[in-house]
Amino acid sequence: MTDQTTTLSHRALRVRLAELGWELPDILKTVAAYVPAVRVGNTVYTSGQLPLREGKMSAVGKVGSDVSVETAAGLARTCVLNALAAAGALGDLDQARILKVTGFVASAAGFNGQPAVVNGASELLLELFGARGEHARSAVGVAELPMDAPVEVEIIVEFP
Amino acid sequence: MTDQTTTLSHRALRVRLAELGWELPDILKTVAAYVPAVRVGNTVYTSGQLPLREGKMSAVGKVGSDVSVETAAGLARTCVLNALAAAGALGDLDQARILKVTGFVASAAGFNGQPAVVNGASELLLELFGARGEHARSAVGVAELPMDAPVEVEIIVEFP
Amino acid sequence: MTDQTTTLSHRALRVRLAELGWELPDILKTVAAYVPAVRVGNTVYTSGQLPLREGKMSAVGKVGSDVSVETAAGLARTCVLNALAAAGALGDLDQARILKVTGFVASAAGFNGQPAVVNGASELLLELFGARGEHARSAVGVAELPMDAPVEVEIIVEFP
Numbered sequence: 001m002t003d004q005t006t007t008l009s010h011r012a013l014r015v016r017l018a019e020l021g022w023e024l025p026d027i028l029k030t031v032a033a034y035v036p037a038v039r040v041g042n043t044v045y046t047s048g049q050l051p052l053r054e055g056k057m058s059a060v061g062k063v064g065s066d067v068s069v070e071t072a073a074g075l076a077r078t079c080v081l082n083a084l085a086a087a088g089a090l091g092d093l094d095q096a097r098i099l100k101v102t103g104f105v106a107s108a109a110g111f112n113g114q115p116a117v118v119n120g121a122s123e124l125l126l127e128l129f130g131a132r133g134e135h136a137r138s139a140v141g142v143a144e145l146p147m148d149a150p151v152e153v154e155i156i157v158e159f160p
Numbered sequence: 161m162t163d164q165t166t167t168l169s170h171r172a173l174r175v176r177l178a179e180l181g182w183e184l185p186d187i188l189k190t191v192a193a194y195v196p197a198v199r200v201g202n203t204v205y206t207s208g209q210l211p212l213r214e215g216k217m218s219a220v221g222k223v224g225s226d227v228s229v230e231t232a233a234g235l236a237r238t239c240v241l242n243a244l245a246a247a248g249a250l251g252d253l254d255q256a257r258i259l260k261v262t263g264f265v266a267s268a269a270g271f272n273g274q275p276a277v278v279n280g281a282s283e284l285l286l287e288l289f290g291a292r293g294e295h296a297r298s299a300v301g302v303a304e305l306p307m308d309a310p311v312e313v314e315i316i317v318e319f320p
Numbered sequence: 321m322t323d324q325t326t327t328l329s330h331r332a333l334r335v336r337l338a339e340l341g342w343e344l345p346d347i348l349k350t351v352a353a354y355v356p357a358v359r360v361g362n363t364v365y366t367s368g369q370l371p372l373r374e375g376k377m378s379a380v381g382k383v384g385s386d387v388s389v390e391t392a393a394g395l396a397r398t399c400v401l402n403a404l405a406a407a408g409a410l411g412d413l414d415q416a417r418i419l420k421v422t423g424f425v426a427s428a429a430g431f432n433g434q435p436a437v438v439n440g441a442s443e444l445l446l447e448l449f450g451a452r453g454e455h456a457r458s459a460v461g462v463a464e465l466p467m468d469a470p471v472e473v474e475i476i477v478e479f480p
Contacts, residue, residue: 036456045420136198144427
């Protein structure tokens with residue numbers, strides 16, 4: 001797609017992540033017939049990212065019953081780290097601007113706190129990217145997610 | 161993002177809205193860590209908009225049980241007015257073209273009339289923009305929405 | 321939108337489809353106030369496509385209870401054929417690159433195999449387009465879909 005993959009280091013982003021106590025994960029292998037992200041011109045669409053860390057999820061089930069809002073917000077943050085890893089293979093994250101975040105929250109009946117969950121993703125993006133992290137966002141409560149994940153996040157990124 | 165915000169009046173659109181008995185609302189404050197809309201080049205992505213008018217929803221719950229299709233279609237129209245307000249801060253709505261509408265309908269079990277609900281959004285866009293309002297659209301039935309909203313709508317707009 | 325519609329034949333794609341035993345359907349009429357696809361610059365957004373063939377669905381209901389994963393994957397393939405028909409009215413599919421696929425799967429409680437369902441769409445795209453068919457993707461499990469469809473698919477296509 002681009003030959004930038006191996007030469008990019010996202011140095012500033014890695015430093016900022018380390019300050020916050022996180023790190024950029026390896027790109028998640030897709031479990032099916034698609035790719036982690038696609039670049040067209042300056043825009044990158046990531047695939048929907050599950051909250052996997054080293055192949056595992058720390059919690060599964062529905063937010064509002066099986067999983068607390070706080071835990072789910074942490075998982076949304078993991079999703080966005082995976083999304084950044086996917087996007088970062090196609091452009092320099094130190095130049096990235098975040099355009100759009102869509103957060104799908106597997107929701108127990110009567111749970112309406114999707115924004116608080118997806119804030120886990122949004123707040124990390126603001127911490128990492130500042131004004132370039134100010135994104136449009138949709139947060140919805142879905143019935144079921146792959147692998148019983150409590151949350152799935154996709155992002156659209158601009159590499160100016 | 162752009163300095164056009166204060167100088168735009170969307171005059172023609174406001175006239176057309178008034179003829180139909182509506183008006184362009186103030187931009188909804190986002191309740192969380194994101195912004196109402198983002199512009200990249202000529203494209204604006206709005207955040208998912210809830211059917212709030214002056215901070216309140218006239219109905220909550222699931223379409224097909226708590227809320228009728230007709231009421232929900234009216235709420236979808238309110239969502240799209242909020243979406244236009246958000247997009248209108250970043251470009252002149254009198255030049256806008258509507259590219260895509262995604263409507264999420266909080267659906268009671270067995271309710272499959274999502275298109276009739278989201279028509280409340282689509283038909284208003286056609287009335288307001290004519291051929292420039294002809295958009296692609298997805299309508300899906302979700303389990304839960306923020307604040308127990310019956311419907312949430314996001315749009316993608318081009319400012320040529 | 322474009323005057324290419326009548327002159328495009330998508331010759332290579334039609335040949336490849338025939339080899340696989342399928343064919344490009346007629347464009348599905350939209351049942352509501354929107355259009356099957358919109359082109360902006362080189363990008364086409366399709367509307368969410370239902371698995372209709374000649375106006376009918378071969379199965380309805382929820383995947384994981386009413387409908388098997390295998391059947392649903394076949395329906396996802398039908399969705400993507402409809403999406404290609406819609407996009408093909410606005411550009412030459414023989415030049416198309418698939419950027420993004422979003423698959424909404426109407427899911428029975430506890431069904432988490434959305435990726436296997438949406439693979440019906442993704443695998444066909446890879447078979448048809450090769451490297452140009454490598455797309456980003458989200459697969460989510462929703463509560464209800466229009467007409468009780470088991471699956472709905474939208475795509476974003478580039479015509480370089």
